[in-house]
Amino acid sequence: xxxxxxxxxxxxxxxxxxxxxxxxxxxxxxxxxxxxxxxxxxxxxxxxxxxxxxxxxxxxxxxxxxxxxxxxxxxxxxxxxxxxxxxxxxxxxxxxxxxxxxxxxxxxxxxxxxxxxxxxxxxxxxxxxxxxxxxxxxxxxxxxxxxxxxxxxxxxxxxxxxxxxxxxxxxxxxxxxxxxxxxxxxxxxxxxxxxxxxxxxxxxxxxxxxxxxxxxxxxxxxxxxxxxxxxxxxxxxxxxxxxxxxxxxxxxxxxxxxxxxxxxxxxxxxxxxxx
Amino acid sequence: xxxxxxxxxxxxxxxxxxxxxxxxxxxxxxxxxxxxxxxxxxxxxxxxxxxxxxxxxxxxxxxxxxxxxxxxxxxxxxxxxxxxxxxxxxxxxxxxxxxxxxxxxxxxxxxxxxxxxxxxxxxxxxxxxxxxxxxxxxxxxxxxxxxxxxxxxxxxxxxxxxxxxxxxxxxxxxxxxxxxxxxxxxxxxxxxxxxxxxxxxxxxxxxxxxxxxxxxxxxxxxxxxxxxxxxxxxxxxxxxxxxxxxxxxxxxxxxxxxxxxxxxxxxxxxxxxxx
Numbered sequence: 413x414x415x416x417x418x419x420x421x422x423x424x425x426x427x428x429x430x431x432x433x434x435x436x437x438x439x440x441x442x443x444x445x446x447x448x449x450x451x452x453x454x455x456x457x458x459x460x461x462x463x464x465x466x467x468x469x470x471x472x473x474x475x476x477x478x479x480x481x482x483x484x485x486x487x488x489x490x491x492x493x494x495x496x497x498x499x500x501x502x503x504x505x506x507x508x509x510x511x512x513x514x515x516x517x518x519x520x521x522x523x524x525x526x527x528x529x530x531x532x533x534x535x536x537x538x539x540x541x542x543x544x545x546x547x548x549x550x551x552x553x554x555x556x557x558x559x560x561x562x563x564x565x566x567x568x569x570x571x572x573x574x575x576x577x578x579x580x581x582x583x584x585x586x587x588x589x590x591x592x593x594x595x596x597x598x599x600x601x602x603x604x605x606x607x608x609x610x611x612x613x614x615x616x617x618x619x620x621x622x623x624x625x626x627x628x629x630x631x632x633x634x635x636x637x638x639x640x641x642x643x644x645x646x647x648x649x650x651x652x653x654x655x656x657x658x659x660x661x662x663x664x665x666x667x668x669x670x671x672x673x674x675x676x677x678x679x680x681x682x683x684x685x686x687x
Numbered sequence: 688x689x690x691x692x693x694x695x696x697x698x699x700x701x702x703x704x705x706x707x708x709x710x711x712x713x714x715x716x717x718x719x720x721x722x723x724x725x726x727x728x729x730x731x732x733x734x735x736x737x738x739x740x741x742x743x744x745x746x747x748x749x750x751x752x753x754x755x756x757x758x759x760x761x762x763x764x765x766x767x768x769x770x771x772x773x774x775x776x777x778x779x780x781x782x783x784x785x786x787x788x789x790x791x792x793x794x795x796x797x798x799x800x801x802x803x804x805x806x807x808x809x810x811x812x813x814x815x816x817x818x819x820x821x822x823x824x825x826x827x828x829x830x831x832x833x834x835x836x837x838x839x840x841x842x843x844x845x846x847x848x849x850x851x852x853x854x855x856x857x858x859x860x861x862x863x864x865x866x867x868x869x870x871x872x873x874x875x876x877x878x879x880x881x882x883x884x885x886x887x888x889x890x891x892x893x894x895x896x897x898x899x900x901x902x903x904x905x906x907x908x909x910x911x912x913x914x915x916x917x918x919x920x921x922x923x924x925x926x927x928x929x930x931x932x933x934x935x936x937x938x939x940x941x942x943x944x945x946x947x948x949x950x951x952x953x954x955x956x957x958x959x960x961x962x
Contacts, residue, residue, distance in 0.1 A: 465736045475918060514816045531814045535806030538813070539850045541789045565875040572863055586848055586869060591880060593868040594861060600840040 415633075415659040424671035427679060428469060434682050435470040438640050442685035443472040444500040444526065444678070445492045449480045449511075457502050465674055470679055474498070482508035489500065493521035495647040500526035500681035513575065523687065526680040528580060538583050544684070547677035549580035552634050553588070553615055554676050559661060561611060561632050564589035569609035571595045571622065571649070577615040577636050584627045585611070602626065607668045612659075614649035622650040622660045636669050690908070690931040693938045699946035702954060703744060707956050710745040717960035718747040719953070720767045721774040724786075725753045740949055746956055749773070757783035761794045762880035768796035774960035775801035777952070788850065798962065801955040803855060808949070809874045812858050826944050827888055827909050828863070829951050833835065834936060836886060836907050839864035844881050844922070846870045846897070847890035852911050862867050869946035871937050875902065887934075889924035896927040899933045908937040911944050 414516055437444060444466060446459055449577045459475055471651040482490055485508065492501045501524045518527035525533045525590055526660050528546035536543035544550075556563060568590040570580035582592045595605050597616070606626040615636035627633060637649030648665030663669055695811055715898055719741060721734055734750055760783065767776045774874040776799045778791050792804035800808045803821035811818035819825075831838060832895060843865040847853035857867045870880050872891070881901040889897045890911035902908060912924030923940030931937055938944055 415729050512816075514811065514814050517814075531810030531816065532807040533810065534813050535808065535810030536789065538854055539789050539792075539806045541787075541806065541868050567875075567880075579813055582869075586871075588875040589871075591868065591874040592958075593866065594857075595753040595866050597865075598864040600842075605842075626855055675827050 415656040416661040417656075418503065418555060418559055418634075418661050419664045419667060420555065420663055420668040420671045424675040426558070427554065427672065427675035428465070429628070431675065431679050431682055433468055434679075434686070438682065438686050440472065440499075440685055441472055442451055442499050442682045443474060443497055444502060444681045445474045445476060445495075445498045445501045446477060447480055447485070447488055447492070447501070448477040448484050449504065450506050451478045451480070453507055455506070459504060462677070463676060466678055466681075468571050471678055474645060479510055480508075480569055482510050483509060483601050485516065489516065489519035493519065493524055493677040498524065499685035500524050502677070503526045503529060520684060526677060526684055527615065531536035531575075533615075534580060536584070537580065537587075544680045545580045545584055546576045547680065548577050548615075548636060548669065549675045550586055551676045552577075552581050552636065553584045555634060555663060555669065556611065556632070559632070561661075563611065565591070566610040567591045567593070568611040568613065569593045569606050570613045570615065571606060572597075572613075572617070572636070574615065578613075581613050581615065581636075587614075601661045616649050618649055619647050620649070622653045622655065624651070624654045627655050628659055630660045631658070633659045634669065635663050635665050638665060638670065689937040690934040692931075693830060693834055693936050693943060695830065695910075695938055695946045699950040700828060701820035701833070702829065702947065702950035704959055706950065706954050707744050709954075709961070713957065713961050715774075715960055716745065716747055716750060717957050718773050719777060720749045720751060720770075720773045722755055722760070722763055722767070722776070722778045723752040724751060724757070724779065724783050726780050727781055730781070732882070734779065737949060737952070741953055741956075746951060746953055747843045753827065755783075755799050755946055757785050760786060764821045765789065767796065768799055773799065775799050775956035777802045778804060788917065799959055802951040802952060806850075808828065809855060809858070810835060812855065812862075815862065819955045820855045821851045822948045822955065823852050823890075823911060823944065824859055825955070826951045827852075827856050827890075827911065827946040828859045829947055830909060830938060830944065831886065831907070834907070836936075838886065841865045841885040842868070842883055843886040843888065844868045844870060844884035845888045845890065845921070846874075847888075847892070847911070849890065852890040853888075856890065856911075860886070860888075865945070875935055883943070891924050893924055894922045895924070895926045897930065899926070899929040900934045903928050904933055905935045908934045909944065910938050910940050911947065913940060
């Protein structure tokens, strides 16, 4: 058996097509403000890509910085949160020294927090109240929905407990009535847990952590890892070829969660603009 | 084998003794405001108990209501949050019709949110930032700490996903480096999951849901359920006698999580007063 490769680019394209219609029908032009506090090549590349995708869909993308000095960052995010012309506010990492993700997230109004950076957004989501999840976590769910993977009553195992992926993915899976296990670096016998998963989400950032021995026959595997390789490439947390012999379906890296994340982020901007 | 019965009353007494010392050393007299929006016999009984325990420890307990009309409740909580003489603010359930727990929680300042009702408190906790957890969830952890139950790398299974117990208990267990599974009413084959737990937390509110077949030999079982019986008594979610034949240790109902919850709540008030 060889697993079906889940085509993240196709899922993203379908989301963008739907989004273009919503933008066309929107009474205002949605606007995303992207604050880039520090110089970082990867971030700069990502922001250029995001801006290009946004503008093709008719979403304005206002880029602030780099740099934005540490002492002005919170004020900048607060001002953008108060600006009626801005519908979504996103702050890129890495953050300047001396600022924590919590301090930065708290400066983004929940109604515009399209990447779920404010801890209040996380708390509201956990309480079942409306809020935006971090786009990467929401992309995991968008992929499972696009693939019609059943979740209610099924066992989802999330490897990784970051506030940007692991935890919010667990919250979203729980909201879909899955039984959810969160594993992490301190988990004893990781494979013992992951082998019980109907749906396995790998979000640790360790290249090739998950092998065939970690996966149950027929599981759906979503690989959130994006680990740079020595030759300038990108690999996931999953040994894809090996796991493909066991799993029913698997997202590749690149071309899996990544493109869907951008589409989901922009769909949250459009939702914020039309809320 | 018969499980050790965990003595919640003794753990609570030890916490109160420690607390009395902290109150005596505090530069101010800690003050908890308890808002009781609606008439309810169980709530009234609990508030009287809480007040008595608080005052014995030197913690002032200011009870507001019942009733507090729905249209004044948020303003009342906001005013207490702003009152420098009040260190902890607690709103009792049941809430008046038309108000959600989220709306009510948001009115309590995080610095005084000693029962973790504000979704921001939940989000901060999940992000590893300082905040108060709901006292019941914190009591589960206080019991495990008092019993020196190892958590790092162990598998904790929480049955129940409420915002007052199940979810915050999962967050706190994860912070102690446990691998955490959250089960709930939609979980397929509950026993299959719970039988894998080193630590099992039952917090569903269904009398006798957990039997011997749900528990691994040697597990530690914390029973958060408080289900009224026809004869005016109280039973937990766990069939205690049956499970005691399998588990290593178990909390009884009553006399387990309940008394510890009150002690933990007051310790959070003292922490808020001396922060």
